[in-house]
Amino acid sequence: MASGGKRRKNTQQAPPKHKSTLKDSITTSTPPSIHTFIKKHIFFIPLIIMMLLIVAFFLLSISSNTFRAIESHSTIKQNYVIEVVNEFPHDPGAFTQGLLYGGNDTLYESTGLYHQSSVRRVDIRSGEILAFHKMDSTYFGEGLTLFNDRLYQVTWLKKIGFIYDRNDFSKFQRFTHQMEDGWGLATDGKFLFGTDGSSTLYHIDPLNMKVLQKQVVTYNGHEVHNLNELEYINDEVWANVLQVSYPTDCIARISPKDGVVREWILLHSLRKGLLAAGRNNFDVLNGIAWDREKNRIFVTGKLWPKLYEIKLHPVRKQLHVNIKDICMPGRFQF
Known part of the structure; x- marks a missing residue:
């Protein structure tokens, strides 16, 4: 208190009433109620x-x-855009449904559409068709893969497929499969992977075409529908995603262990390039092939006039669009 105050501190102490003991100190420091509770x-x-x-x-x-x-x-650490390393001619009348590398700068290709479906071997650099097998007009060709020097092909809307000798397309046998439909095929050299246009990735025994395992393919917990053409690259299954109302131009990189999409490849620049060149009569991106020895990746599409050799580059800038919006359309029902 400031000087001049009316109250002063009392310096005299009152005399003790009794002598304090250690027992009294303990007793008075702990309330009786807590002591009683503990006991x-x-x-x-x-x-x-x-x-x-x-x-x-x-x-x-x-x-x-x-x-x-x-x-x-x-788990999705990085998405990718592409650099076009080379452009090659591609038959603009080929409704590409399956694509794979055949060695010596050649590709095997399965094409669709009724009355036009085929299996062919094509020279990459010239686009020349080196061998050709025209399918019966009642079949719509779909996915294609190479296992033990034999080509396996599935067909649309039928649980029927064909096995061809890679050197002589005229020698083939027919099989049935357990997928809901035939869309895409790929192999890791031991088993086949298949799609039916849904979000399911099938693991198939190539000896009897029996389904060994089914996985629902997801991205951040959401199903990825319309899985189409497949390729097996470096322990991943790469899949085109179909959308009819608007092109997705995306490839999903799927872990075959759990069906999770680890990364996306964005190929929208290819469509922009074709449109800028005055090309209009082409369909969706579809077709992935991998040259394992030289680590080359090729892509094309249905009725595309070009085959592209591409390299991947991580997306450096933040995307201003949602991957789910541009790469994951709702399930399309034919």
Whole structure:
């Protein structure tokens, strides 16, 4: 208080009433009610501690599982755009449904459309058709893959496929499969992978065409529908995604272990280039081929006049569009 105040501090101390003891100090420092509670419930304390430990362990387990779930949904580290390394001529009348590298700068190609479906071997550099097998007019050719020097092909809207000798297309045998429809085929050299236009990736035994496993393909927890043409590249299944109302021009890179799309490849620049060159009568991007020895990737599309050799580059700038909006259309029903 400032000087001039009316009250002063009393410096005289009142005499002690009695001599304090250690027992009195302990008794007065702990309220009697707490002492009584501890004495009455002392046998329950270990049980309470155990229950608290169990609750803590349970919460820790939930947190750990939640973290793992978040981590699994965050596996997509990078998306890619492309650089065109080479452009080659491609038959603009080829409704490409299956594409794969055949060695010595050649491709095997399956084409669709009724009365026009075929299997062919094509020279990459010139676009020349080196061998040709025209399918029966009642079949609509779809996905194609090469397993043990034999070409496996599926057909649209029928659970029927064909096996060809890669050197002589006229020698073939027919098979049936267990997919809902025949869209895409690829192989890792041991098994076949197949799609039927849904979000399902099939694992198939090539000896009897029986389905060994089915996976729902997802991206950040959402199903990826309309899976189409396939290629197996460096332990991943690459898939074109079909959309009729607007082109997606995206390739999904799928882990065959869990069906999760790890990354996306954005190929919208190819369509822009064709349109800028005055090309209008072409359909969707469809067709992926991989030259394992030289690590070359080729892509084309249905009725596309060009075959492209591409390289991938990580997206450096932040995308101003949602991947789900441009690469994941709703399921299309034919």
